[in-house]
Amino acid sequence: MLVLVTAGVFVLLHLTPGDPVDAMMAESADATAKESLRRELGLDRPLAVQYVAWMGRLLRGDLGRSIRNGEPVLENVSRRLRPSLELATLAMTTALVVAFPIAIASAVRHNTGVDRAGTTFALFGLCMPNFLLALLLIFVFGVTLRWLPISGYLDPLEEGWLGLRSLVLPAVTLGLALAAVITRTLRSSLLEALGEDYVRTARAKGLSESVVIRGHVLKNALIPVVTVVGLQLGTLIGGAVITEYVFALPGVGRLVVDAVFARDYPLVQGVILLIALGFIVTNLAVDLLYGWIDPRIRIR
Amino acid sequence: MDVSRRQFVTSSVTAAAAVAAGAWPSAAVAQTPKKGGTLRVGFYIEAATMDPHLSGSKVDRQIYHNIYEPLVVLDTKLGIKPGLAESWAQPDAKTLVFKLRRGVKFHDGTDFNAEAAKFNFDRMKTEPKSIRKGEVANIDSVEVVDPQTIKVNLKKPDASLLATLTDRAGMMVSPKVVQERGVELGRNAKGAGTGPFEFVEWIKDDHLVIKRNDNYWNKQGGPYLDRVRYRPIPDDTVKLQSLQSGEIDVIDYVQPRDVAAVKADQNAVVVDVPSLADFAYQLNFGRPPFNVKALRQAVAYAVDLEQIVKGVWLNVGYPANGPIPPTSWAYDKSIPFIKRDPAKAKAKLAEGGKPGGFEFTMTTNNIPISVQEAEVIQAQLREAGITMKIKLVDASTLISDGNAKNFDMISFQWSGRPDPDGNIYQFFHTTPGTSFNWSGISNEKLDTLLDRSREVSSQAERKKIFSDITRILQDELPMLFIIHPIEPKAFSQRVQGYEPIPDGMMRFKDVWLK
Numbered sequence: 068m069l070v071l072v073t074a075g076v077f078v079l080l081h082l083t084p085g086d087p088v089d090a091m092m093a094e095s096a097d098a099t100a101k102e103s104l105r106r107e108l109g110l111d112r113p114l115a116v117q118y119v120a121w122m123g124r125l126l127r128g129d130l131g132r133s134i135r136n137g138e139p140v141l142e143n144v145s146r147r148l149r150p151s152l153e154l155a156t157l158a159m160t161t162a163l164v165v166a167f168p169i170a171i172a173s174a175v176r177h178n179t180g181v182d183r184a185g186t187t188f189a190l191f192g193l194c195m196p197n198f199l200l201a202l203l204l205i206f207v208f209g210v211t212l213r214w215l216p217i218s219g220y221l222d223p224l225e226e227g228w229l230g231l232r233s234l235v236l237p238a239v240t241l242g243l244a245l246a247a248v249i250t251r252t253l254r255s256s257l258l259e260a261l262g263e264d265y266v267r268t269a270r271a272k273g274l275s276e277s278v279v280i281r282g283h284v285l286k287n288a289l290i291p292v293v294t295v296v297g298l299q300l301g302t303l304i305g306g307a308v309i310t311e312y313v314f315a316l317p318g319v320g321r322l323v324v325d326a327v328f329a330r331d332y333p334l335v336q337g338v339i340l341l342i343a344l345g346f347i348v349t350n351l352a353v354d355l356l357y358g359w360i361d362p363r364i365r366i367r
Numbered sequence: 368m369d370v371s372r373r374q375f376v377t378s379s380v381t382a383a384a385a386v387a388a389g390a391w392p393s394a395a396v397a398q399t400p401k402k403g404g405t406l407r408v409g410f411y412i413e414a415a416t417m418d419p420h421l422s423g424s425k426v427d428r429q430i431y432h433n434i435y436e437p438l439v440v441l442d443t444k445l446g447i448k449p450g451l452a453e454s455w456a457q458p459d460a461k462t463l464v465f466k467l468r469r470g471v472k473f474h475d476g477t478d479f480n481a482e483a484a485k486f487n488f489d490r491m492k493t494e495p496k497s498i499r500k501g502e503v504a505n506i507d508s509v510e511v512v513d514p515q516t517i518k519v520n521l522k523k524p525d526a527s528l529l530a531t532l533t534d535r536a537g538m539m540v541s542p543k544v545v546q547e548r549g550v551e552l553g554r555n556a557k558g559a560g561t562g563p564f565e566f567v568e569w570i571k572d573d574h575l576v577i578k579r580n581d582n583y584w585n586k587q588g589g590p591y592l593d594r595v596r597y598r599p600i601p602d603d604t605v606k607l608q609s610l611q612s613g614e615i616d617v618i619d620y621v622q623p624r625d626v627a628a629v630k631a632d633q634n635a636v637v638v639d640v641p642s643l644a645d646f647a648y649q650l651n652f653g654r655p656p657f658n659v660k661a662l663r664q665a666v667a668y669a670v671d672l673e674q675i676v677k678g679v680w681l682n683v684g685y686p687a688n689g690p691i692p693p694t695s696w697a698y699d700k701s702i703p704f705i706k707r708d709p710a711k712a713k714a715k716l717a718e719g720g721k722p723g724g725f726e727f728t729m730t731t732n733n734i735p736i737s738v739q740e741a742e743v744i745q746a747q748l749r750e751a752g753i754t755m756k757i758k759l760v761d762a763s764t765l766i767s768d769g770n771a772k773n774f775d776m777i778s779f780q781w782s783g784r785p786d787p788d789g790n791i792y793q794f795f796h797t798t799p800g801t802s803f804n805w806s807g808i809s810n811e812k813l814d815t816l817l818d819r820s821r822e823v824s825s826q827a828e829r830k831k832i833f834s835d836i837t838r839i840l841q842d843e844l845p846m847l848f849i850i851h852p853i854e855p856k857a858f859s860q861r862v863q864g865y866e867p868i869p870d871g872m873m874r875f876k877d878v879w880l881k
Contacts, residue, residue: 084764086767090766093762094498095423096801097498136571138554146571147572202605210611213612216614217614218600315599315600315605317572321601325572
């Protein structure tokens with residue numbers, strides 16, 4: 068799977084017009100210098116040879132060095148991981164905190180005003196473009212009310228409250244979009260579960276509604292939600308590019324996009340590989356989580 | 368936003384007057400500069416490297432002009448003044464002798480002297496990844512005459528070299544830092560320069576900090592600021608809002624669509640810096656349709672420059688008559704820019720053998736203003752019966768297509784150089800192989816004029832030559848020139864002492880915060 072991903076990325080990257088030397092030496096017309104740099108970087112070798120060489124180094128644990136700044140790819144990425152992981156965590160937390168109450172309220176008070184409000188919220192979150200929401204939030208909370216910083220990153224683990232403040236708007240921007248999907252998924256799976264026989268039995272037994280929900284319905288309704296959350300988490304690390312751009316956060320998304328524009332091959336390949344790896348790990352965790360939620364699915 | 372030319376000029380004059388009267392200390396208004404504070408600057412992209420010999424990006428230069436110093440510097444009128452070189456002389460056309468300033472030290476404590484200067488020039492010429500090679504190509508060798516004097520031997524007379532030395536090609540880096548740090552210099556420039564500020568730290572895509580050099584050799588004026596903190600803020604709207612809300616103090620460029628709003632904002636001051644740039648489209652002589660001169664001219668007559676400058680650029684710039692910007696001493700205002708003429712366009716189409724029009728593709732950047740401009744040109748050409756398709760690409764692809772001459776008409780935005788030669792020679796001189804002469808023009812008369820412009824040293828004579836060159840360019844059309852843009856820079860009210868120099872570089876030596 069990983070081999071397919073890396074091979075695919077490799078081919079696409081190298082087939083795109085432009086190469087790192089052109090990008091780095093854009094203001095220079097010195098063809099000889101460019102050619103010698105290409106030779107030095109091994110860019111003049113056939114594609115297959117380059118790919119095999121890269122794979123060979125990879126198997127020895129060497130992801131290579133960024134062409135632009137000469138630093139190891141792993142170092143480049145690890146510096147950017149923290150802001151991305153923090154943003155992903157906060158965004159997902161926001162999403163869950165917002166989505167669960169709304170979904171539960173919507174499902175329980177099915178077809179009432181509450182339900183309609185909930186589904187409208189979900190629709191809004193789905194349709195609203197990411198960057199538009201970001202700019203609106205910045206305008207209201209940053210420019211007009213001046214409650215929160217407009218852009219820039221401070222590490223919550225180092226600067227505590229100040230750091231959290233710098234991540235609130237980006238987390239809410241990302242989180243609301245995620246919340247919309249989670250709300251819809253949870254609401255429909257709750258409705259389905261609420262219609263099941265065991266619920267009628269539980270109610271007949273005289274159990275209170277909240278016990279019914281918490282003890283029985285919620286756990287069963289969680290499976291599709293866990294799938295969705297897993298998928299979302301997988302894409303959050305490298306995929307929050309627009310949010311990172313708008314809020315000027317030094318995350319992985321921005322790193323990989325800038326690297327693509329600069330045709331920094333080793334960096335792009337390395338980052339995509341790591342993102343793919345992260346995706347696989349998250350999905351594995353999701354599969355294990357299924358087993359805990361629903362004994363019927365436990366991996367034997 | 369429909370701002371008429373007159374409105375724009377009036378409002379900018381008023382703004383300039385207000386600025387002169389209130390914000391900037393002039394000879395008449397005595398405001399004592401205060402020491403201290405951190406100036407926060409917002410840029411649109413991240414810097415690429417801190418090594419001036421390996422740098423190819425305009426953003427890098429913004430920082431360099433505060434931590435490094437060139438041998439000679441520009442003043443507000445693009446005149447050349449002493450920098451790290453106290454004086455210079457030309458005993459003959461192929462020799463330049465520089466007398467270097469005494470008592471200047473690099474930030475790491477080592478002396479700046481003739482040996483250091485020679486080291487720098489040698490590095491520019493021999494370092495494999497050096498992007499300065501082309502700029503110093505005419506330098507044959509540099510000799511140390513005595514600790515304060517260097518002799519530069521040229522291969523051919525070159526009247527444009529001094530102007531080139533006001534930027535990266537003239538910047539002096541500490542040899543000790545280069546020898547000890549090597550490629551690390553790209554990321555860490557501690558101790559490497561001689562400038563009014565010194566490098567502190569750089570967290571990529573987050574911030575870059577420089578601090579005041581208290582041992583700066585020039586005791587007149589600043590530096591006053593404690594620190595300058597640069598932040599890359601990729602989104603234009605966010606960058607502007609950061610300025611307006613007080614999170615940053617300076618932004619390097621205001622988009623044309625935001626200029627009017629920022630000028631109306633009480634909290635910000637906009638300074639219109641007319642630049643050295645020329646924005647144009649290169650036309651490919653090597654293949655149809657633009658291998659036919661008449662068809663190139665048909666396009667030139669079908670395009671309405673005034674409409675583009677007014678409608679797309681909102682008059683933040685001037686219609687271009689050629690590659691030389693109005694800020695240059697060589698600018699010839701007697702040569703008008705090519706005006707739209709539908710009748711002539713039609714005639715040229717017939718002359719070129721395509722009376723019913725023709726089709727071609729324009730390759731341009733995938734950024735909003737370029738797309739807008741392309742669409743306007745597309746509409747203008749359609750009226751003349753010419754069908755233009757638009758191909759949007761990213762920067763790397765643009766360069767690659769240009770170098771490979773894989774285009775019909777391709778966008779070319781040159782940030783400009785202080786000497787007209789920097790905007791002209793390498794683009795229009797016959798050059799085999801890969802070069803910036805993307806059009807492939809090879810015109811004997813033009814080549815002769817171009818070479819003479821470098822040999823002749825009298826400015827008046829060079830100006831005449833450049834005028835002749837401009838006229839030929841308007842006829843042959845290797846490039847369709849569109850605009851000489853203005854670079855509006857915006858500052859918070861607290862920022863004092865900024866002196867705009869047309870190369871667009873923000874030098875903070877004499878800047879202070881109220």
